[in-house]
Amino acid sequence: MFVADYKNGEWQDFRIEPYAPLLLNPANATLHYGQSVFEGLKAYKDGDNNVLIFRPDANQRRLNESADRLCIPQIPEEIFMEGLQKLLEVDQNWIPNKPGCSLYIRPFIFATDDYLGIRPSSSYKFMIFTCPVGHYYAKPVSVKVETKYTRAAEGGTGQAKAAGNYAGSLYPALLAQKQGYDQLLWTDGKEHQYIEESGTMNVMFIINGTLITAPTTKGTILKGITRDSVLTLARESELRVEERFLSVAELKEALDAGTLQEAFGTGTAATIAHIQRINVADQDYELPEKPADSFSYRVLEILDAIKYGKQEDSHGWITKILS
Template sequence: MKTALAIEVTKTSQSKLAQTDFDNLMFGQTISDHMFVADYENGEWTNLRIVPYEPLSLNPANATLHYGQSVFEGMKAYKNDAGEILLFRADANQKRLNASAERMCIPEVPEEIFMEGLYKLLEMDADWIPQKPGYSLYVRPFIFATDDYLGIRPSQKYSFMIFTCPVGHYYAKPVTVKVEQTYTRAAEGGTGYAKAAGNYAASLYPALLAQKQGYDQLLWTDGKTHQNIEESGTMNVMFVVNDTIITAPTHTGTILKGITRESVLILAKEMGYVVEERFMTVSELEKLLQAGKLTEAFGTGTAATIAHIAKININGVDYELPAKGEDAFSNQVLRKLDAIKYGKVTDTHGWIRKV
């Protein structure tokens, strides 16, 4: 893609590439050389630039630090066998970023700025994209308020940035989860559907309590009754009963409209599975586990893609799920997704953008 926008480029004087151990990547800890930046002031996005990745200088009165006006996205770039850069559903991420921004009184980023800034950044840091199975370049676009003002109102200035980091697997093994029936992640009318920074901050304490008890994640329940399973800490969650995939609907506004979630459901229908977008209640889940009728449970998300759930705790009781064979739905759909993302098969859904 040829960049039509005027994007000023400043290359790093010393790349970190040669010092990076691509065989031992901790998720989100190794950052690529450059970042894309745009500033919002006087009603428009200006000063588009790519600069070396570096720390930010913030005024202590920065509005985001006090009032949390910040939204973000997560997506991945891959390389096919020919070394070409492939982006998976970046258009969906761009649209969801703007939906989150609207909820948080943040100005939308035009598609042209988002895409051309992203493409130019990926072209510059193409060598940071791992070219082996299971590895990718994680892409983090985000917007935050930059007013230096302590009054409570929407900021008048913002920064939009994109940086990237090479990553391996998010989870090295199947995860264990606990059904949370005390704390609330999101309520109807709130910001649960938005990728707002504050949503994740509010979930940290309950998640920490679960981790101290030996669980990797929570299965969040609805804020009204704590009876409906909504999502997991970093993922949408799905259950498999016979040939039916059950996952929570997103119409309540309390659940993130996961892009991987949507992709899995589309592929599931093509594979002949029945898809039910409805709430699984805690009691229903408990009965299925007691009867041994829940064949699979797994999370879906950009970071993990598919995260198998090995154990579910309900009301203090641990229920072990059977190990997943190659023919399990979650493994089948993971292989299909990976084949599309790495360019192994023809993309019939229009999900791949070639940089």
């Protein structure tokens, strides 16, 4: 694992260490006050055994945006990128060669002051570790529209990839899982009338030939890197795109009328997670099986081809590490 420490106003002591438990003081600030942000990205291998990383620069920028919101010092780009590259040079043999598999990469920063008191920590630790992974979802997912609990509200930390955001979402997600659903479709925290995102991913709908997804301008939705990639490819394919909030009522109307053509989540873990069943107001709707040439399948195929070096990267999304 790559490790760096923030002390006396600067990042220092950069090193690669064996993956091992951390020794923490019981008064560690993160344990009590939750100053912690993280990222998730993946590395792949192409046919020549080169290591390919998908959009690490975007993850670095988003990590710093999250850090700013939680009063955590930014990690400079050169430290992030060089630490990532050095770690992957060591860990590259852990990258699976099987289709659909990759090396998951987890960068994160957390407070390390041994102090009980409500204030920003003066010391932090930045770390990166990796692990090989396969498919996140083995089959299409079932989701339920959540209109009671709230994931994020305007003025909060919804757009930050903060540890506490996920802690607060666990209980309502568990309730939905007990009812047979894989994830929730979160709605706005004020009126619960508009779809925002799903539990582990941004969410998109294609209604009457138009791709609709919530904007990231209110500060309640994570600026998904896969989301951005999919929107880029959608516009290039001349699919009509609307970044706007889809109301629960409009979603139900489309489901009743049969005009909802596709629904899917986008994220690092799943890339594209096809949605098969949607529960709205305690009514289940089964979506018809998508043909192989539908947009969500085509965009998944394109993204995978870019990530594994099988298709030209015309967007500058891939960082290559020669092995």
